[in-house]
Amino acid sequence: MKLFKLLFVLIIALFALVACTPMQGSLAVQLPQELVVVIGWFVLIGLTAFSKWVGDRFGIDISDRAAEIAASVSAVIVLFINYGLGLIPAAYDGFVNALFAFLIVLLPSIGIYSLFFRNKNR
Numbered sequence: 001m002k003l004f005k006l007l008f009v010l011i012i013a014l015f016a017l018v019a020c021t022p023m024q025g026s027l028a029v030q031l032p033q034e035l036v037v038v039i040g041w042f043v044l045i046g047l048t049a050f051s052k053w054v055g056d057r058f059g060i061d062i063s064d065r066a067a068e069i070a071a072s073v074s075a076v077i078v079l080f081i082n083y084g085l086g087l088i089p090a091a092y093d094g095f096v097n098a099l100f101a102f103l104i105v106l107l108p109s110i111g112i113y114s115l116f117f118r119n120k121n122r
Contacts, residue, residue, distance in 0.1 A: 035100065
């Protein structure tokens with residue numbers, strides 16, 4: 001729940017930055033390939049869980065097509081994110097790139113920390 005609140009606050013802050021500046025948008029900022037892979041991974045996990053739920057609930061087996069559906073859905077999500085990044089004013093390109101670099105460093109470090117923490121508790 002805290003993650004959703006944080007994402008909501010970040011989206012509102014992003015809209016405030018875009019709304020308060022009369023500058024032109026920049027196409028220089030794109031979603032890094034590492035984050036595209038992470039988005040694809042999360043979509044595949046979510047779609048696999050959804051297909052399992054649909055299979056258990058309605059008896060429809062879509063698990064053989066889950067990878068193809070996840071690839072197309074994640075491509076649409078990345079397209080929308082890149083479109084939204086194009087709306088960010090050019091003055092904030094450095095900040096957004098630094099934020100992406102921080103996320104690229106933060107996400108694997110959380111995974112490595114949780115791996116060691118999980119093994120320590122066993």
